[in-house]
Amino acid sequence: xxxxxxxxxxxxxxxxxxxxxxxxxxxxxxxxxxxxxxxxxxxxxxxxxxxxxxxxxxxxxxxxxxxxxxxxxxxxxxxxxxxxxxxxxxxxxxxxxxxxxxxxxxxxxxxxxxxxxxxxxxxxxxxxxxxxxxxxxxxx
Ligand SMILES: [Zn+2]
Ligand SMILES: [Zn+2]
Numbered sequence: 001x002x003x004x005x006x007x008x009x010x011x012x013x014x015x016x017x018x019x020x021x022x023x024x025x026x027x028x029x030x031x032x033x034x035x036x037x038x039x040x041x042x043x044x045x046x047x048x049x050x051x052x053x054x055x056x057x058x059x060x061x062x063x064x065x066x067x068x069x070x071x072x073x074x075x076x077x078x079x080x081x082x083x084x085x086x087x088x089x090x091x092x093x094x095x096x097x098x099x100x101x102x103x104x105x106x107x108x109x110x111x112x113x114x115x116x117x118x119x120x121x122x123x124x125x126x127x128x129x130x131x132x133x134x135x136x137x138x139x140x
Contacts, residue, residue: 012061019046023054024063032102033067033075033094069096069103069128077105091125097133099140104133 005024006016014020026042027034034042040051055076058064067075093109096102111127132140 012063014057014061019050020054027078032104033077035073035075067094067103069094075103080107094128095133096128096130097136098130099132099136102133
């Protein structure tokens, strides 16, 4: 019987390796977006270059997306099942909580199309909102 996490990788045309399965597991267990340093730390003594390469493969294959939340570190979160390497823009809003400093995907909140003047050509749009996340808002 196949391992469900192996199936997740195979579905994205990623060859399962021990490290890839470990990184996937960490991402699945943490709903908030994780930086390279977070993943490294959660894995114990993982080699940074290997973790970096794994996250790059996942990003290239449409399994995770990168988020620049203004914290200085790029973060990674699992994509919606429909992402592919070609169509790989998770055009949803991200939310950075100023209290717990976690970044969450808001997959149900789409980034609006913003009309640009003149000959500007947009390649990518990201929208990060900041404030208190659900958990912190309830606690305050
Ligand atoms: Zn919070
Ligand atoms: Zn996201």
